[in-house]
Amino acid sequence: MNASISSLLSRTKAKNPGEPEFHQAVEEVLLSLAPVLERHPEYERAKILERMIEPERVLLFRVPWTDDQGEVQVNRGFRIEMNSAIGPYKGGLRFHPSVNLGILKFLAFEQVFKNSLTTLPMGGGKGGSDFDPKGKSDAEVMRFCQSFMTELARHIGPNTDVPAGDIGVGGREIGFLFGQYKRLRNEFTGVLTGKGLNWGGSLIRPEATGYGAVYFAAEMLATRKETLAGKTCLVSGSGNVAQYTVEKITQLGGKALTLSDSAGYIHDPAGIDRERLAFVMELKNKKRGRIADYAARFQGSVYTPVQAGAKSNPLWSHKAQCAFPCATQNEINELDAANLVKGGVYAVAEGANMPTTLGGVNVFLDAKILFGPAKAANAGGVAVSGLEMSQNSQRYAWSREEVDAKLHGIMKNIHRAALDAAERFGVPGNYVAGANIAGFLKVADAMLDQGLV
Numbered sequence: 001m002n003a004s005i006s007s008l009l010s011r012t013k014a015k016n017p018g019e020p021e022f023h024q025a026v027e028e029v030l031l032s033l034a035p036v037l038e039r040h041p042e043y044e045r046a047k048i049l050e051r052m053i054e055p056e057r058v059l060l061f062r063v064p065w066t067d068d069q070g071e072v073q074v075n076r077g078f079r080i081e082m083n084s085a086i087g088p089y090k091g092g093l094r095f096h097p098s099v100n101l102g103i104l105k106f107l108a109f110e111q112v113f114k115n116s117l118t119t120l121p122m123g124g125g126k127g128g129s130d131f132d133p134k135g136k137s138d139a140e141v142m143r144f145c146q147s148f149m150t151e152l153a154r155h156i157g158p159n160t161d162v163p164a165g166d167i168g169v170g171g172r173e174i175g176f177l178f179g180q181y182k183r184l185r186n187e188f189t190g191v192l193t194g195k196g197l198n199w200g201g202s203l204i205r206p207e208a209t210g211y212g213a214v215y216f217a218a219e220m221l222a223t224r225k226e227t228l229a230g231k232t233c234l235v236s237g238s239g240n241v242a243q244y245t246v247e248k249i250t251q252l253g254g255k256a257l258t259l260s261d262s263a264g265y266i267h268d269p270a271g272i273d274r275e276r277l278a279f280v281m282e283l284k285n286k287k288r289g290r291i292a293d294y295a296a297r298f299q300g301s302v303y304t305p306v307q308a309g310a311k312s313n314p315l316w317s318h319k320a321q322c323a324f325p326c327a328t329q330n331e332i333n334e335l336d337a338a339n340l341v342k343g344g345v346y347a348v349a350e351g352a353n354m355p356t357t358l359g360g361v362n363v364f365l366d367a368k369i370l371f372g373p374a375k376a377a378n379a380g381g382v383a384v385s386g387l388e389m390s391q392n393s394q395r396y397a398w399s400r401e402e403v404d405a406k407l408h409g410i411m412k413n414i415h416r417a418a419l420d421a422a423e424r425f426g427v428p429g430n431y432v433a434g435a436n437i438a439g440f441l442k443v444a445d446a447m448l449d450q451g452l453v
Helices: 003-015 018-031 032-039 041-045 050-052 103-118 138-155 173-187 210-223 240-251 274-286 293-297 336-340 357-365 379-396 401-423 431-450
Strands: 057-066 072-083 090-095 124-129 159-164 232-235 258-261 264-267 301-305 322-324 348-351 370-372
Touching: 003 018, 003 032, 003 050, 003 057, 018 032, 018 103, 018 357, 018 431, 032 041, 032 379, 032 431, 041 050, 041 431, 050 431, 057 103, 057 138, 072 090, 072 103, 072 138, 090 103, 090 173, 090 379, 103 379, 103 401, 103 431, 124 138, 124 159, 124 357, 138 173, 138 240, 138 431, 159 173, 159 379, 210 240, 210 322, 210 348, 210 370, 210 379, 210 401, 232 240, 240 258, 240 274, 240 322, 264 293, 274 293, 293 301, 357 370, 370 431, 379 401
Parallel strands: 090 124, 090 159, 232 258, 232 322, 322 348, 348 370
Antiparallel strands: 057 072, 072 124, 258 264, 264 301
16 A cells, blocks of 8 residues: 555544544545556645545534424434535435434545546535434424424535435425425525426436446446346345336346345345336335335245344345445445355446445455446436536426436446546556546546645
């Protein structure tokens, strides 16, 4: 490891104790940038990396609300405004009990590079709360969202910071958040993305992250003169990203075999076709049920509950050619990655944010499989969020076909940028290094141009 990078990594860990996910995200990027620093000492002189690692602003606030029994509840709210060198802060809001400062800093740091790769003028940010919308009534979710936005509203705006959805924040939550922002600021503006189609949203936005991950996988396969047609695929998660990953896999002729939630996963050897996917969407988006119900409905499929303390996830042990982790961070460890390679998987596109541990990433790189890291493969969601911002600025809405074509083009460009950067800096075929380098260069150059701010 480059001595200056090693020193910076040590200082970062010491300065940010108890934030393992943030340490992991920073380490992965820093390890990729050694050849860049060797060719461009001006980045080191200007302390560009130190400035990228440190958020421009961290907001932490309390969120008091009342439940349906009239009891007062108090949660924490966060917004990490990481880097605005190339545009207003842009990144999702996550509502989940696991949310803490370290997780949001890792997500915001990743978002800087991801947004840079889209070529759209967006900086990086992330936010959320340890509030859990599961099991809450619509009225409780509304009261929480209104309290959360009452504080957040003073810090965001269409030219300052434009949040979106993430885990636990779907169309319902975005609606409540947007309504409260409009009420407080007395203006109708594109301050949030993922909005409803009737009030400023974009077609394809719900589908974008999942579709984009599959488009990226298709681009990787094309480098070996292959397509997704006939490929069997393992997909984790069962939310928005996973659902539309399965939909696009099916459209391109592949066959998805698995889906999961926090309680377990299903494996369906027949494949999750359009009819079965429609059942999952109804189950998860409307009934808010558990994926175990899938196995009860479709004969031949098998449900496996989560085993507490297990060293690996059996979902990743099934034979397939492609894998799309779409659930959450660090869901694939070193053993899982080895099981995937052993089971015949040679193309992995990350739909979730940092779903593979550093050990797992190294297994994929050593095996020389096609591995699309999250900041490249799942950039479709924020790309279409950027397109939603453009449509809001124009007071105009593009057709479904127009947005999908733009999304497909952006994912092709991200793939090409990562591939070219890897080649240019001596690590051909390494999408991890290529994505980190390509994302870094644009932001670093903008920071140099703008001086010491």
